[in-house]
Amino acid sequence: MTELPRYLQLLWxxxxxxxxxxKPGRTIEEIGAAAVAIADRDGLEAVSMKSVAQAVGFxxxxxxxxxxxxxxxxxxxxxxxxxxxTFRYPRRSTWRKRITLWAKEIATVRLARPxxxxxxxxxxxxxxxxxxxxxxxxxxxxxxxxxSQERLSALLxxxxxxxxxxRLSTQMGLVGRSDPDRVExxxxxxxxxxxxxxxxxHLLTAGAESLDDADEDFFEEEFERGLxxxxxxxxxxxxxxx
Amino acid sequence: MTELPRYLQLLWxxxxxxxxxxKPGRTIEEIGAAAVAIADRDGLEAVSMKSVAQAVGFxxxxxxxxxxxxxxxxxxxxxxxxxxxTFRYPRRSTWRKRITLWAKEIATVRLARPxxxxxxxxxxxxxxxxxxxxxxxxxxxxxxxxxSQERLSALLxxxxxxxxxxRLSTQMGLVGRSDPDRVExxxxxxxxxxxxxxxxxHLLTAGAESLDDADEDFFEEEFERGLxxxxxxxxxxxxxxx
DNA sequence: TGCCACTGTGTATGCCGCAAGCAGTTATTA
DNA sequence: TAATAACTGCTTGCGGCATACACAGTGGCA
Numbered sequence: 001m002t003e004l005p006r007y008l009q010l011l012w013x014x015x016x017x018x019x020x021x022x023k024p025g026r027t028i029e030e031i032g033a034a035a036v037a038i039a040d041r042d043g044l045e046a047v048s049m050k051s052v053a054q055a056v057g058f059x060x061x062x063x064x065x066x067x068x069x070x071x072x073x074x075x076x077x078x079x080x081x082x083x084x085x086t087f088r089y090p091r092r093s094t095w096r097k098r099i100t101l102w103a104k105e106i107a108t109v110r111l112a113r114p115x116x117x118x119x120x121x122x123x124x125x126x127x128x129x130x131x132x133x134x135x136x137x138x139x140x141x142x143x144x145x146x147x148s149q150e151r152l153s154a155l156l157x158x159x160x161x162x163x164x165x166x167r168l169s170t171q172m173g174l175v176g177r178s179d180p181d182r183v184e185x186x187x188x189x190x191x192x193x194x195x196x197x198x199x200x201x202h203l204l205t206a207g208a209e210s211l212d213d214a215d216e217d218f219f220e221e222e223f224e225r226g227l228x229x230x231x232x233x234x235x236x237x238x239x240x241x242x
Numbered sequence: 243m244t245e246l247p248r249y250l251q252l253l254w255x256x257x258x259x260x261x262x263x264x265k266p267g268r269t270i271e272e273i274g275a276a277a278v279a280i281a282d283r284d285g286l287e288a289v290s291m292k293s294v295a296q297a298v299g300f301x302x303x304x305x306x307x308x309x310x311x312x313x314x315x316x317x318x319x320x321x322x323x324x325x326x327x328t329f330r331y332p333r334r335s336t337w338r339k340r341i342t343l344w345a346k347e348i349a350t351v352r353l354a355r356p357x358x359x360x361x362x363x364x365x366x367x368x369x370x371x372x373x374x375x376x377x378x379x380x381x382x383x384x385x386x387x388x389x390s391q392e393r394l395s396a397l398l399x400x401x402x403x404x405x406x407x408x409r410l411s412t413q414m415g416l417v418g419r420s421d422p423d424r425v426e427x428x429x430x431x432x433x434x435x436x437x438x439x440x441x442x443x444h445l446l447t448a449g450a451e452s453l454d455d456a457d458e459d460f461f462e463e464e465f466e467r468g469l470x471x472x473x474x475x476x477x478x479x480x481x482x483x484x
Numbered sequence: 485t486g487c488c489a490c491t492g493t494g495t496a497t498g499c500c501g502c503a504a505g506c507a508g509t510t511a512t513t514a
Numbered sequence: 515t516a517a518t519a520a521c522t523g524c525t526t527g528c529g530g531c532a533t534a535c536a537c538a539g540t541g542g543c544a
Contacts, residue, residue, distance in 0.1 A: 004432075004435060004436070008436065014435070014436055018541065018542070019490080019491070019540085019541080020489070020490045020539085020542075021489095021490055021492055021538095021539060021540055021541080022491065022492045022493080022538075022539045022540065023539090023540085024491090024492065025492075025493075048529080048530060048531085049530075049532085050529090050530075050531095058494090059493075059494055059495075060530095060531090060532090061493085061494075061495080061496095061532075062492075062493050062494070064532075065491080065492060065493075069531085069532085070530090070531070070532090118362065120360065120362070121406075121409060122413070123410070123413040123414065123429075124410065124413075124414065124429045126429075126432060126433060131433060131437060131442065131445060132441075134445060135441070135442050135445045138448055139444050142444060147451070147455060148447070148448040148451035148452045149451075149452050149455055149457075149467065150467065151448060152448055152452065153467045153468055153471065154471060156406075156410075156468070157403050157468055157471060160403055160406040161399050161402055161403065164363075164398075164402040167363060168365070168366065168398075171365040171366075172365065172366065187365075187366045190246075190368060191368065191373060193246060193256070194246070194250065194254040194256060194370075195373060199374075199377070200373065200374075200377050201377075202377055202380035202381050203373060203376060203377045203380060206394055209389070209391075210390045210391050210394065213389065213390070215391075222391075222395060225391065225392065225395045226395055226398070226399050228475075228479075229396060229399060229475035229476060229478075229479060230399070230471070230472070230475055231475070232474065232475040232478035233470075233472055233473070233475030233476075233478070234471060234475075235478070236475070236477070236478055237471060237474060260512065260513070261511090261512080261519075261520065262510085262511055262512040262513070262518065262520055263509090263510060263511055263518090263519055263520025263521055264509070264510040264511060264520065264521045264522080265510085265511080265520095266520090267521075290501060290502085291501075291502065291503085292502095300522075300523090301522075301524075302501095302502090302503090302524095303505095303522085303524080304521075304522050304523070306503075307521060307522080311502085311503085312501090312503090
């Protein structure tokens with residue numbers, strides 16, 4: 001069993017006792033917050049070891065006293081972007097209402113920090129805030145007959161879907177109310193120039209019909225559609241276990 | 243309406259007529275295939291404009307005659323990694339069986355190219371093979387009462403979930419049969435060192451129970467779990483529309 | 485109390501990657 | 515036939531990540 005990575009030691013307050021040497025000039029939270037501020041203002045590509053170091057009054061290489069790599073820095077950033085979950089579940093609410101709230105809160109956090117969905121994904125959650133959100137998701141499913149594996153599996157599916165929804169909506173410029181005639185036209189309009197009816201009959205039909213039914217607010221309506229589908233799947237599973 | 247990006251023109255065979263100048267020395271497929279071969283052999287980080295150029299007998303900057311950026315090169319790589327869908331749906335099969343096959347085939351492709359799930363996602367599908375897979379997914383849902391938006395939404399949810407499943411399983415070293423006592427122990431064992439029962443009661447319970455019920459083959463069993471949930475959701479939607 | 489190992493910061497440096505710009509050659513169009 | 519667009523190689527600039535080391539500060543131990 002190897003030692004905890006440095007950044008996790010720091011984030012969790014789990015440093016070994018009796019560290020010698022000068023006291024650190026900054027906390028890992030300060031460093032992460034500086035990186036988040038840069039990403040918020042100038043986008044993810046503006047976050048470099050150098051820009052972050054400058055923002056906290058260090059020189060570049062001192063950051064490696066807190067994180068071993070830039071990848072670890074981005075993990076810290078994501079944890080800070082998430083922050084602790086502060087919402088409350090209504091009293092006596094159904095699991096469905098609670099999970100819906102959980103998913104909406106996550107999407108809100110992600111939307112406030114669009115750069116967070118562009119970060120490379122580095123594995124399962126390990127940081128304090130990320131795990132706090134997992135805990136809140138499990139709390140929402142408390143009292144259901146699902147096994148633990150089924151609970152974790154369901155939360156993962158919703159989380160992954162939600163991230164992708166934010167990312168795709170952002171990339172397509174479809175966050176917020178939009179002209180129904182313009183919704184998805186950038187994607188469909190583009191593929192219309194290359195696909196032929198012989199090879200892509202279903203796609204052409206689906207695309208045209210989607211334009212007819214175009215959402216007034218793609219982000220919100222597709223959120224309901226996709227989350228509804230996932231919740232229905234969970235409901236079916238619960239019904240089978242009852 | 244702007245011009246099609248160069249790489250899409252090339253991939254779709256949609257170049258304007260009458261291009262002057264020397265004939266290109268390579269096709270975009272050849273360049274993409276060289277990049278895929280490098281990624282297969284040495285991993286994604288070994289793919290640089292330089293290494294790809296060398297592999298096809300060019301110098302670095304000539305690649306920009308085919309793609310405008312490295313990002314476009316990775317889109318070409320992904321399309322080639324997918325290849326055209328070659329599977330067949332059984333005659334008279336249910337939508338559920340067809341979608342299951344579709345999802346499994348995608349996962350197989352992704353598993354054969356684990357680097358493909360690490361690529362940054364650049365928006366909705368635009369390339370020939372990627373769109374062919376979408377077409378096959380729509381074909382699997384033909385005959386169901388779902389609207390086109392619901393169909394696209396369902397396919398997207400499954401695709402996204404499948405990619406994440408491959409990525410996470412690969413990152414956690416959980417592809418193929420494994421010692422049940424070791425499954426997820428790397429993740430849970432790690433968080434056990436930092437989480438406390440007061441703050442994370444549900445997580446600790448879920449983790450311990452998951453270890454008790456540990457899968458013999460995490461990848462396969464979690465695939466069934468997660469896909470089952472999504473399919474149940476689609477089934478509920480279909481039942482409501484019937 | 486003094487010595488020494490460990491730790492925090494700055495500095496110097498190396499290597500690599502992406503891509504703008506230009507020169508020379510090739511093939512099509514006017 | 516001349517002009518022009520397109521293909522390739524070459525040059526170059528800039529920025530980023532991270533190894534290694536010097537110096538100063540702090541705690542553990544004899």
